[in-house]
Amino acid sequence: MDAGSRPRPGRLELGRRGEDLAACFLALAGLEVLGRNLRVRHLEIDLLACEGDCLVAVEVRLRRSDRYGGAAASVTPAKRQRLRTAVRSERQRRGWRGPCRVDLLALDWEAGRQRLVLEHYRGI
Numbered sequence: 001m002d003a004g005s006r007p008r009p010g011r012l013e014l015g016r017r018g019e020d021l022a023a024c025f026l027a028l029a030g031l032e033v034l035g036r037n038l039r040v041r042h043l044e045i046d047l048l049a050c051e052g053d054c055l056v057a058v059e060v061r062l063r064r065s066d067r068y069g070g071a072a073a074s075v076t077p078a079k080r081q082r083l084r085t086a087v088r089s090e091r092q093r094r095g096w097r098g099p100c101r102v103d104l105l106a107l108d109w110e111a112g113r114q115r116l117v118l119e120h121y122r123g124i
Helices: 011-028 077-094
Strands: 032-040 043-051 054-063 100-110 115-121
Touching: 011 032, 011 043, 011 054, 011 100, 011 115, 032 077, 043 077, 054 077, 077 100
Parallel strands: 054 100
Antiparallel strands: 032 043, 043 054, 100 115
16 A cells, blocks of 8 residues: 555444434535434434424435446335334434424445535435
8 A cells, every 4th residue: 555545444434434424414415414433222323313393204315336226226115115114213202293204315425536426315
């Protein structure tokens, strides 16, 4: 390895960087980030935010390649259902009276073009 190169970040470090970017994106989009990596029973909410009177659980997915379909394709129907359950439980725990939803922030690294593409899917 030459002096100017850096080792590739590990999976956990890459995930943390993805969540940092997602939290910044949400804040810039006008959402208030309330928490990160919340444990709700046996489930986890990557980011919890609020948009007006709506409580939003955000799943963050980052992929370095589209070999298996990219970030958005990695969220299965079963995962979506678990996220809905988690946000409903968190809503109840907080005594939140407004609506709630689950969003997905998909981050796909396009190595050939040296860019990161971020897609925000609301209400998955």
